[in-house]
Amino acid sequence: MKKFLMAFASLVVFGLTADAQKxxxxxxxxxxxxxxxxxxxxxxxxxxxxxxxxxxxxxxxxxxxxxxxxxxxxxxxxxxxxxxxxxxxxxxxxxxxxxxxxxxxxxxxxxxxxxxxxxxxxxxxxxxxxxxxxxxxxxxxxxxxxxxxxxxxxxxxxxxxxxxxxxxxxxxxxxxxxxxxxxxxxxxxxxxxxxxxxxxxxxxxxxxxxxxxxxxxxxxxxxxxxxxxxxxxxSEVKRGTTPVRNFPKEDPITETIKAKHYDANIQLPAIVAAYRVPGFGKRDAYVMDMVSSYLSDGKSSKLYKKLVDEQKQALAVQAVNLGQKDYGIYALFGIPLGDIALTDLLAEMDEEIAKMQNELISEKDYQKLQNKFENRFVNSNSSMQGIANSLARYYMLYGDVNLINDQINIYRSITREEIQAAVKKYLNPNQRVELEYLPKKDDQ
Missing domain, CATH: 3.30.830.10 (Metalloenzyme, LuxS/M16 peptidase-like)
Structure with missing residues (x-):
């Protein structure tokens, strides 16, 4: 009975939110x-x-x-x-x-x-x-x-x-x-x-x-x-010629690309694993938003809880889905704590990715994700400035202004199975850049 009441209450809140935010x-x-x-x-x-x-x-x-x-x-x-x-x-x-x-x-x-x-x-x-x-x-x-x-x-x-x-x-x-x-x-x-x-x-x-x-x-x-x-x-502004783009397509990454970069402004190294993912108009881009939120949005997220709170292996850890029109960038980022090696920290992050590839996320975590994206939707339309930005962006980059009202329904429709499938498809070691971001010494 308690579960029924909670579910009913959630449906009521979702319905009221959708009406209020139209x-x-x-x-x-x-x-x-x-x-x-x-x-x-x-x-x-x-x-x-x-x-x-x-x-x-x-x-x-x-x-x-x-x-x-x-x-x-x-x-x-x-x-x-x-x-x-x-x-x-x-x-x-x-x-x-x-x-x-x-x-x-x-x-x-x-x-x-x-x-x-x-x-x-x-x-x-x-x-x-x-x-x-x-x-x-x-x-x-x-x-x-x-x-x-x-x-x-x-x-x-x-x-x-x-x-x-x-x-x-x-x-x-x-x-x-x-x-x-x-x-x-x-x-x-x-x-x-x-x-x-x-x-x-x-x-x-x-x-x-x-x-x-x-x-x-x-x-x-x-x-x-x-x-x-x-x-x-x-009206008096004269019409010009619409520019035509013809950007070359990227070849798929099939072997891990290893790279290093040196920064004189840091004392602590960092590790990054970056993947090419679909541009933000594609459904899988929405799925990858949910993957990044699941892994590192907040102190209760999987990577933060494991590597920062429990195992004390990372000073900072994050998963980011950087949306772009033609190709998105999905990146895992970590700063190790103490003597933890960059490769060990990356292996710990990979372990969480592997779990997502091999089993569905829990129903509880799935509902938490839905709540987070509902809150983001509400906040994005909470000011005239935010609404203006959203209307312009959805028209210009997505080709659908009404996403300002409908985009939340895309996130609501994403299933646990889709999340698992996307992680299997895009987040494999042979499809990424592994970047060691290191302190620069005087002789480098």
Missing amino acids: VEFEEFDLDNGLHVILHQDNSAPVVTVGVMYDVGGKDLGGDEKAGNRTGFAHFFEHLLFEGTENIGRGEWFTIVTSQGGSNNANTSMDRTYYYEVFPSNSLELGLWMESERMLHPVIDQVGVDTQNEVVKEEKRLRMDNSPYGQLLPAVTENLFKKHPYKYKNIGEMEDLDAATLEEFKAYFKKWYGPQNAVLVVTGDFQMENTKKMVRDYF
Whole structure:
């Protein structure tokens, strides 16, 4: 009887959560190809205006003469705050903060996202500023030189002088041999130093047109008035040519790739086992999300409980499913405690993988996973800014905006058998990079 009541209560909570979290939205396209998504919620006097462009670190700059240039998308994340024909250099942030707003941008290997959060009476300002970024950016040598120094400082702070800051690049350069995922998102500074102003202008023209973007507005606004403002501010942006990608396919990894990387900023070594897995639009990518959560999400997870709590063999341990569009990266990571060898720590992690391959996870652990993903779903749609990001991302990268409401059902439908099958399929020693991430000595 107790089990029945608990099960019934869970169903009621799931049902109420699904109803409460349903996000209503409207979509339309301008003649120039700009896709627009509007989510109205008048419960608080706040609006978010976001624009996501289908360009990321995998999209290289340069030309046939110059060759490939890395880091252009990330560079433009900074450069397009320099100013426009109607917004003076350095005035962008001042305008936003003077109206009680905030703004930011971020770049992944697959997309670039800019957004502003304003009191709702400044919605028109947000739309005007994003249309200015698309229509009238000032791309000149002063701005390029200024942002070049900003990016260099960011690289020094986050990568060159940060403990384990080179970990991801050390993985990707070994895991990918053909696909541009092998490059650093921030790029190589030699590429940015060598790039000409004409190359930067050509990159903007290629990637930042309305046909390669989605505009999202969420929050406190009136629908018809907002549609009119969107058309007024963005319709004059000229449509460009939609870029075509033709990235080479990676050959399957059939033998373990062993690699080492040395970092002068660390004293404790680390071990990484990294695998190529399907991109995040595939069902198996959702399954691998659940695998990583099962292994290392929280102190009660399998790897943490075993290696940190019980056996005292690791200072830190983690399993991560890094979602990307073309290929995902699944990685096991550990920092040994005391005199534990890296190979021994990896063997202990492999033991947990083998258990998942040979037997189903328990029904109790399965229900715990479902609860975790339910909570993540609720939290992802808990703010207008979060909803704006989700709407843009699901449209741009997944091709299905309604995943903002339906994605949780994919996780709910994943079975214990699917989890076991995915671990068997993707997480085998002969399919991975084994990276020893080591302290760098003076003579190395």
